[in-house]
Amino acid sequence: MTGKHVYQFAEDTSSDEFIIQESMQKHLEQVCSNLELPHPNYTLHEVKVINGMEFHRYCASVGTGAMGTPTVSIGRFAKNEYDGKEAAAASLLKKLLGPLGRQIRDINFYNMDSLEIDFKKALDENVELKMQLEILKKEMDLRSK
Secondary structure, three states, rough: OOOEEEEEEEEOOOOOOOEEEEOOOHHHHHHHHHHOOOOEEEEEEEEEEEEOOOEEEEEEOOOOOOOOOOOEEEOOOOOOOHHHHHHHHHHHHHHHHHHHOOOOOOHOOOHHHOHHHHHHHHHHHHHHHHHHOOOOOHHHHHOOO
């Protein structure tokens, strides 16, 4: 998928530096166009008020087209309409791209991959330390006899 990057300030940060933020809604539009599906629709699914702050949750859907039945996905709760629609668009993209063997790769994908590697390394180190501890305990038992 090609397209222009949307440059926006990072929300809720103290930095004034620009970041590249891909619009999932625009990517969804492009995927629908490539798959000859109708334009996606977004509807407000739910609003929760927590400590006086509204959180919005949107539903993204693509009507019947080449895939047959409508495809629907509900996003996570977000602080504003844009983020709510972005979450719904990302979720719907996963549903549309999954059967095609494709996936969304953004900074979170790479961060998660890195975290998984670190986690597996930590698990291996933990097993090694437990094995070393057992060996040391056995050596101490032999010395105390």
